[in-house]
Amino acid sequence: MPKNLLEVQNVYKYFGGIRAVDGVSLTVPENSIVGLIGPNGSGKTTLFNVISGYYKPDRGRIIFDGKDITGLKPHEIYRLGLVRTFQNPRMWKSLTVFENVIGAARDQKGESMVKALFKRLWRKQEEDYARQALHWIDFTGLDPVSHMLSSSISGGQMKLTELARALMSNAKLILLDEPAAGVNPTLARKIFDGIERLRREYKLTFFIIEHRLEVLFDYVDYVYVMHRGRIVAEGRPQEVAENPIVVDIYLGG
Amino acid sequence: MDLSSLLEFILQYLAVAGVYSLLAISMNVEYGWAGIPNFGKAAFMAVGGAVAAVIATQIGPMLFLGIEGAVPGTLEFFGRYNGEILPAYSQNPLATWGVFILSAIVGGAIAALLGVLFTYPAVRLREDYLAIALLMSAQLIWIVLRTVKPIMGGTMSLILPSPDFKCIAAAIVGGTPPKILVEAIRTGFIWLLVLGYLLYVEKLMGSPFGRKLRIVRDDEVAAEAYGKNVVRARLEAMVVGSFLAGVAGAVYALIHLRSVNPDNYLPDITFMVLTMVLVGGVGNNIGSVVGGMVIALVDRLGYMIGTTLAMSYGVSWGGYLNYLVYGVAIILAIFFRPQGLIPEKPVKTPAWKVYVELTGRRPSFIQPIWTRIKRGVGRVRSRAQESA
Numbered sequence: 171m172p173k174n175l176l177e178v179q180n181v182y183k184y185f186g187g188i189r190a191v192d193g194v195s196l197t198v199p200e201n202s203i204v205g206l207i208g209p210n211g212s213g214k215t216t217l218f219n220v221i222s223g224y225y226k227p228d229r230g231r232i233i234f235d236g237k238d239i240t241g242l243k244p245h246e247i248y249r250l251g252l253v254r255t256f257q258n259p260r261m262w263k264s265l266t267v268f269e270n271v272i273g274a275a276r277d278q279k280g281e282s283m284v285k286a287l288f289k290r291l292w293r294k295q296e297e298d299y300a301r302q303a304l305h306w307i308d309f310t311g312l313d314p315v316s317h318m319l320s321s322s323i324s325g326g327q328m329k330l331t332e333l334a335r336a337l338m339s340n341a342k343l344i345l346l347d348e349p350a351a352g353v354n355p356t357l358a359r360k361i362f363d364g365i366e367r368l369r370r371e372y373k374l375t376f377f378i379i380e381h382r383l384e385v386l387f388d389y390v391d392y393v394y395v396m397h398r399g400r401i402v403a404e405g406r407p408q409e410v411a412e413n414p415i416v417v418d419i420y421l422g423g
Numbered sequence: 424m425d426l427s428s429l430l431e432f433i434l435q436y437l438a439v440a441g442v443y444s445l446l447a448i449s450m451n452v453e454y455g456w457a458g459i460p461n462f463g464k465a466a467f468m469a470v471g472g473a474v475a476a477v478i479a480t481q482i483g484p485m486l487f488l489g490i491e492g493a494v495p496g497t498l499e500f501f502g503r504y505n506g507e508i509l510p511a512y513s514q515n516p517l518a519t520w521g522v523f524i525l526s527a528i529v530g531g532a533i534a535a536l537l538g539v540l541f542t543y544p545a546v547r548l549r550e551d552y553l554a555i556a557l558l559m560s561a562q563l564i565w566i567v568l569r570t571v572k573p574i575m576g577g578t579m580s581l582i583l584p585s586p587d588f589k590c591i592a593a594a595i596v597g598g599t600p601p602k603i604l605v606e607a608i609r610t611g612f613i614w615l616l617v618l619g620y621l622l623y624v625e626k627l628m629g630s631p632f633g634r635k636l637r638i639v640r641d642d643e644v645a646a647e648a649y650g651k652n653v654v655r656a657r658l659e660a661m662v663v664g665s666f667l668a669g670v671a672g673a674v675y676a677l678i679h680l681r682s683v684n685p686d687n688y689l690p691d692i693t694f695m696v697l698t699m700v701l702v703g704g705v706g707n708n709i710g711s712v713v714g715g716m717v718i719a720l721v722d723r724l725g726y727m728i729g730t731t732l733a734m735s736y737g738v739s740w741g742g743y744l745n746y747l748v749y750g751v752a753i754i755l756a757i758f759f760r761p762q763g764l765i766p767e768k769p770v771k772t773p774a775w776k777v778y779v780e781l782t783g784r785r786p787s788f789i790q791p792i793w794t795r796i797k798r799g800v801g802r803v804r805s806r807a808q809e810s811a
């Protein structure tokens with residue numbers, strides 16, 4: 171039994187009368203790929219926002235890598251090795267793609283306002299990070315646009331930049347919010363092939379929101395189904411696909 | 424206009440342009456790099472002026488002249504200051520430099536501290552609220568300076584001992600130097616400081632620190648998600664910007680105006696400086712200097728036209744013409760050239776060297792300026808040959 175990298179314990183998040191997350195508990199085992207599906211507005215992104223520290227949960231706890239991270243700031247959670255991507259890409263738009271990727275590197279010595287003045291203190295690290303950034307740019311196929319401003323690339327390329335940034339951050343657990351939304355089916359499969367490879371070769375763990383079930387189900391070990399803020403079904407992809415509740419939610423809306 | 428008054432006008436202009444450039448560079452750190460619209464810029468300058476006043480009247484005499492200081496606002500102040508302290512300064516060039524250097528350092532440090540203090544309560548808010556909070560803090564400082572007499576002496580101008588440039592000029596020519604040379608050296612010194620500011624800020628920003636500020640400015644939600652402490656980054660930008668503004672305030676008071684008055688630090692300075700950054704190029708340090716030079720020209724011309732109108736035609740509103748020009752400049756800049764005269768460039772860290780090595784691609788923005796100029800000249804030449 172592998173250990174659980176992420177444990178969400180009975181988490182609630184309401185917006186006024188809207189019960190966006192209504193008592194969710196789930197686990198993501200180390201080195202697995204876990205899916206999170208559910209119709210529009212079922213609370214998936216809100217759950218990611220709570221896990222990554224953007225919102226504080228009203229109730230409940232979040233345990234990451236054995237530590238209680240409930241209520242920590244996003245940048246503190248990032249430091250522990252958990253990053254998330256955004257459903258609607260959030261580029262640092264006046265920076266190039268290359269800079270968007272290298273900018274996500276962790277513990278940059280030159281980010282200190284004093285050390286920044288002494289290049290010899292951070293040059294080597296910066297050059298190493300540059301090589302690493304180019305590696306992930308190659309990996310995500312962004313090489314042709316890496317020198318372009320991130321505001322000038324296509325939506326699909328922005329999604330890939332999000333992924334490259336997440337990889338650059340050297341996290342253990344990556345939450346991906348619809349990594350294959352808005353890209354063609356071939357590219358969607360390519361992205362998931364990449365994720366599979368990352369899990370195998372880099373021992374990463376993924377928790378993925380995705381609407382394209384036909385692609386997602388071919389790659390995930392386990393799926394949670396959310397509806398109106400609650401987990402209504404869970405299991406291996408085949409089990410979930412055949413679950414009458416799930417069929418009902420997706421067909422009945 | 425004869426030659427010497429033209430020369431005087433040019434020196435006056437360059438001195439003003441230099442001081443404005445210092446302020447524009449400092450504003451660019453906050454607004455250009457970190458996206459903080461510091462509507463309280465005047466107050467951080469005022470801190471430099473206030474510290475200069477306190478040091479010149481109270482601390483400097485003890486420290487550098489060996490006589491007792493005088494507290495502005497007290498009964499015996501003018502007698503002692505004008506009768507004893509200022510004459511003693513004029514006999515002692517080194518003391519005047521001591522006052523300047525100490526004022527610049529302490530003024531910068533206190534301004535930096537206040538930058539953190541004023542920003543902290545509103546640092547998490549949207550940038551417009553932050554701007555309002557800073558504007559109100561600036562007004563607060565202004566009121567304190569007007570009412571607490573022992574600082575600047577209240578609402579009347581207080582003459583300050585300017586660092587002595589005459590002895591430098593005298594050392595160059597031997598004997599009594601012409602006034603114009605002294606002024607030229609004074610202006611040259613201001614531009615030396617501009618160069619220092621530029622070198623410092625370029626070095627600071629061409630680093631992961633500069634990249635971090637832009638990341639926070641461009642999207643703070645994604646910045647937090649990727650490990651940037653947004654609050655801290657903003658406060659750091661305020662520390663740097665306010666320090667530079669505090670030093671610039673000491674330069675403005677001691678070297679340029681050679682006097683202080685709380686009313687020299689009204690919000691119109693802030694908005695003038697903001698105009699410089701917007702016109703020159705948001706996020707580009709050289710652009711800030713260009714903006715400072717453009718606005719200083721408008722400022723000087725406006726002043727000249729204003730006084731001419733007032734003296735020859737009895738028109739009283741001429742002095743406000745330049746404000747009209749600032750307004751138009753802001754609108755034109757925002758509509759037609761939002762990136763400013765010199766647009767911002769990607770952050771130039773050594774990462775780009777690795778990029779060029781590994782990809783074999785050399786994006787135009789990382790080529791040295793001379794190859795870009797050469798290419799531009801080449802293009803113009805080949806076009807000229809084509810048409811010939």
Ligand SMILES: Nc1ncnc2c1ncn2[C@@H]1O[C@H](COP(=O)(O)OP(=O)(O)OP(=O)(O)O)[C@@H](O)[C@H]1O
Binds near residue numbers: 188190211212216217
């Ligand atoms: N900041 C907010 N304030 C108020 N309501 C919100 C907020 N964020 C989300 N909601 C609401 O919470 C519910 C869940 O939204 P959420 O974005 O989590 O859904 P989702 O499952 O990610 O949907 P989609 O598949 O469309 O991305 C929706 O009703 C949404 O309108």
Ligand SMILES: [Mg+2]
Binds near residue numbers: 214215216257
């Ligand atoms: Mg969503």
